[in-house]
Structures are given as structure tokens and as C-alpha cells.
Amino acid sequence: MPVRTTNDFTKIKTPSEIADMRVSGRILAGVLAAIRQYVQPGVTQKDVSALAARELKSLGGLPVFLNYQGYPDIICVSVNDAVVHGIPTNQAFKEGDVAGFDFGVSYNGMITDSAFSMVVGSANDQAKSRLVRVTEEALSAGIKTLRDKVRVGDIGAAVSRVLDRHHYGIVRDLVGHGVGHRLHEDPDIPNYGMPGTGPILRAGMTVAIEPMASLGDGAVMIDQDGWTVRTADGSVSAHFEHTVLITETGAEVLTTL
Template identity: 45%
Template sequence: MSQIEIKSQEEIALMREAGRIVSEILDELEKAVAPGVTTWDLDALAEKLIYKKGARPAFKGYRGFPACLCASVNHEVVHGIPSKRRKLQEGDLMKLDFGVVYRGFFGDAARTVPVGKVSREAQALLDATRESLHKAIQAMVPGNRIGDIGHAVQSYVEARGFSVVRDFTGHGIGRHLHEKPEVPNYGQRGSGMKLRPGMVLAVEPMVNQGTYEVELLDDDWTAVTLDNKLSAHFEHTVLITEGGPEVLTRRRAG
């Protein structure tokens, strides 16, 4: 995409539907997370639910990605490939990153789910990452800039002793999964492009317990923390309106 798309009311209506489907399926996936479940099981459930709801997978086949769900565990930051061999264990942090296409429009969201009872440190990381997403969304008002979003995440996370991943960013979203602009999870207040009503952005803090540095595994997809410490990830698709941010992938259950 060469320019920033301002969505029409008709396009926004379809993106609301795409966002609703993403959220409802994530609710079901979250309920299914438990010790003994494989990441393959979760992907199979996601695929079944996608077609049941009249949508298509956003990730499967995207640049060759082989699954509907990015399933990343513990020190895996993002883009984990589901596997029959990867069985969840008590205390794991399970990252569910998921998207659909509905009538030509994309929705994209992610949640980090504790598997059973997790350590106090793991829970602190999860809570800080989730809250940093809320802080980012609060900054998504007309007249603010892209840098305000990143600054909201970075300042909150770093004050709690965690680090923000630099190698992956949020992004515009609409008829394509990844559109302009990039939305880094770090930055300076008042810098970057001005936010305008009708812009739709996928905002997704990825936060590490230790260093922000990551490396790619041999599968050419799974990114892991360089120091093997834990990582957490939350994401929403957000519409900027005159009245403030509208979260299109907001949680439906609980």
C-alpha cells in the first residue's frame, strides 16, 4: 500500500464484522488453552471456527505461513508455527495471534493466555503488556501522532523493568493484512504521522522480560527472545473516530 487509507462507512461496517469474528474465535481458543493441549489442536479449532463463521484465514498461506494461528509459547515472541509436538504445560504463557478475512476485509488481534497457574513474574509481564495496549489505545485520538502510540507503550513498559521489541511493529489494516503506516511500540511524543478519523490500525505491543533483542529460528518464522526470557503479546484492531478510538476486536466474553 503506497498511501494511508481512510475507510468509508461501508468499509468500516465490514471491518467491525471481521473484528467481531476474530474476537469470538479468540474467546473460544482462550477457553481451550490448558495443560496437555497442543498448539496444533488450537490451530485446528481456529480453522474450524473460521469457516463456520463464513470467513477465511488471514494468516494461512500469507508469505507461505502454514497455519491459521500464530502460536508462540514462553520465550517465543511471535509467529510460532503450530505443532503436534508442542504440548502446553502448566505455567506456560501461550500467545494466540489470529486474524480473518471477511468479505474482503481483515481483522487481527492477539492475546497472551496463562496456562493454568503461572509464576508471579510471568503474570506481571502479562499484565504490563495488556495494560500497555490499553495505554496505546487511549493515545489513538485524532490530532495525536504515531509516535504518541509508541511512547505510551514504551514509557509504561520500561517503567516496570520490561523491554519493548523493536523488530516487529503494528500496522495499518483493511483490504490488506499489512497496510501503511507502521506503528512501532516505541517512539517520541508528537512524532510521526498525524492520526485522522477513518484510519484503522492494528496495534500490538510485544514485551520481553529481559532484552528487547530477538532472533529467528531455523523455520524462518518463529521469533524468540535472544536471552530465552519470557515474552508477552497483545493486539487489537482499532478505528480512529472523531469521538475517540473504537476497538473493533474488543473481547466479547467475560
Template identity: 45%
Template sequence: MVRLKSPEEICKIEIAAKIVAEVLAEMESYAVEGASALDMEKAAEELIHKRGGIPAFKGYSGYPYTLCVSVNEEVIHGFPLKEKIFVDGDIVSVDCGVNKDGFIGDAAKSFVVGSYRSEKDKLLLQRTEEALLKGIEMAVAGNRVGDIGYAVQNCVESAGLSVIRDYVGHGVGLSLHEDPQVPNYGRQGSGMLLRTGMTLAIEPMVASGHYSLEILEDGWTAVTADRSRAAHFEHDIAILEDGPKILSSL
């Protein structure tokens, strides 16, 4: 069931989402050679608590950490481990969720450590972020969920990249994952009708190779089956009468 949010609720979701945005901005300074995913984890948890929030991922369905830190072929749900030390050219995708007074923000961003290893890596990050913005543009009352997915898929696949299909975006705000699901692929004019008051987490996950995934032995980390590199960008948005508003930007 989709719960439409009041203007007051949207404001409270935005407060949580802004904390996430602040964390992701801070994480860029840790996406450097020699730093570790655990460095990110410690800094993020400290900042979240400093802002009066609670890590929304930690304990969710048994997930043990504040952040997901996924490197290179890791698409999502990578553990922020101390042995995960960044080297030049790594693609580091950081996903963060915050609970602030019972309202949830959830966003993600990918970084390159130092210099891109290839032009395809550069294209991967550029197109994944561009696809996010294209999807957000379609999050308008009267459109349908499929319009978002079509915009994302078209942007990604026109560059010779692949949209991950095993994981999707979702509603967000009163809990971490709400209805509706928001796939990053689809047909125009298909799916649930978008309405004013919806709050969505739109999150393209993109591979430079094939979209097939495997789950590692930790039971969480999803990697590309062909070990091609991946990127992940995510924003929380609210559908307002005058169009979509990004809640998770500074």
C-alpha cells in the same frame, strides 16, 4: 500510502475483527495443560469457516497455518504444532487473522496455562495488556503515531520490561498489513499525523528480559535472544471523530 476508511468499510472490518475476537475467546479454553498448539489451530480454522471467513494468515507470504501460537520465549509467528504441548505455567500467545468478504481483522492475546510460574510472569501479561490499552487511548485524530508508541513504551519500561523493536503494529482492514507502521516505542509528537478514518492494529510485544530477537530454523518463529519470556496483545481500532473504537472485542 494510508487509505482512510469510510464508515461502511469500518463496519465491514469490524465484522471480520469480531470473528477474530470470537476465535481468541475460544482459544482460552485450549490454553490448558495437556492440550497442544495444533488443537488450537484445528478449532480456530473450523470456527473461522463456520462464521463465513477465511484464515488471513494462511498462505500470507508463505505462512502455512491459520494461527500463530507462540510459547514462552517465542514472541510471534510460532507454528501451531502437535508436539507443542502446554504445561502448567506456560505463556501462550495466540495471533489470528480473518478475511471476511475482503475485509481483514487481526488480533492477539496471551494466556497463562494453569498458574503463573512467577510474579514477573504475571506482571508481564498484565503490563503488556495495559500497554495496549494505553496505546489505544492515544489513537486520537490530531495525535501522532509516536504518541501511541510513547504510551506503550512508557507503560512497559516503567515495569522493568522490554518492548520488542523488530516488529511493529500496522494499518489493517483492506489488507493484512497496511501503512502506517505503528511502533511500540517512540517520542511524543513524532511520526505520522493520526486522522479520522484510520484503522490500525496496535500490538505490544513485550519481553521480560532484553528485546533482542533470533529467528528459528523454520524461518518464522521469533524468539528472545536471551530466552526470556514474552507476551503479545493486539486489537484492531478505528479512529473516529469521538475517539478510538476497538473493533476486535466481543
């Protein structure tokens, strides 16, 4: 959810803060894993929200999105042409939908943020499945660039190389971001860029990398609900995100089991 709330540059986290972010990330990953297993045709978006609430309570974390800048739910559910920030409704998932789930967790005040997309059901739509797979590959490519003194442009360039190779539309109006003390910390981390340019990130910083791609040109618009971001051309989109700790020589993905 790239709504800005602070101008502070991403701070280097202390060992205790990193420990809390590891717990936060594992909780978040557990919730998303439960959602992945649960979603099938006939399940509603509100059913997913209720599941997320139950799982989060049982695992001991607190929701970050609920009431954030007025957002009315604990999770974002975005389907087909909805890129991000979809508000859960009573609409049921259909066979072949591309559904994205974006979630944030706080533990001892430390925040993690993660998202994934999936094709619902067993429909064999190669174009949709490829979009989902390649967008996740773009996330992995961005993570692989991380190390002490990496530049933001290096991350964006790695993400865009993967998406450009498959001729997908890169959503340029939305970005990754620093995360930890707040849901959104500086700097912005676009999904495109020039290697060797942009702010320098240091070991101990935590960032959310989140490629968003579409089968169209990547242009987006805001829906009438004031939150849901949709592709302007109505094309299907996909979104993946991990919260990652930068280390001296690489990165540690915090939002994984």
C-alpha cells in the same frame, strides 16, 4: 505478522468497509475467546489450530495468515521465548507456559488482526502473570492516545511508558501497522517513540497496535523455521494486539465481542 506487503499509507475506510471490519473483528474476537477457554495443559498447538479453523468456519470468516508470504497455518502460536509467528506443532502446552495466539480474519475482503497472551493452567508465577498483565495494559495505553490527528510517536510513547515503568524489554524490531484492505498497511507503529512526532493518523483509519515485551532486554532473532521470532536471551515474552478504528475524539476497538 509485520511482514510488509504495501507502501500505501493507511487509507480512510468507507462506512461500508468499516461495517465489514466490525463483523470481521467480532468473528476474530469470537475465535480468540474460544481459544482462551480451550487452552490448558495437555492441549497441543495443533489442537488450537484445528479449533480456530472450526470456529472460523462456523462464524463465516476467512483465514488471513494461511499461505500469507508462505506461512503454513491459519494461526500463530508462540510459547515462552517465542515472541510472535510461531508455527503450530504437536507440542502440548505445559503448566505455567506463557502462550501467545495471533489471528487474522477477512470478511467481505476487509481484514482485522488481533492477539493475546495467557499463562497456561493455574500456576501462580507472579513474574509471568505480571508480564502478561502489564503488556495488555500497554496496549490499552496506546489505544487511549487515539483520536483524529494523533501522531504515531504519541502511540509508541504511551506504550513504552507502561513497559519501561516495569523494566520490561521492548521488542523494537517488530511493530504495529495499518490494517484493513491489506493485512499490513503503512505506517509502521513502533512500541516506542517521541510524543508529537511521526505520521499523522486521521479519523476513519484503522490500525493494529501490538505491544511485545519480554523479561529480558527485548532483542530478538529468527528461528531456523524462518518464521518464529524468539527473544535472543531466551527470556519469556508476551504479545497483545487489537485492530482499532480511529474516530474524531477517540477510538473503537473492532476486535472485541
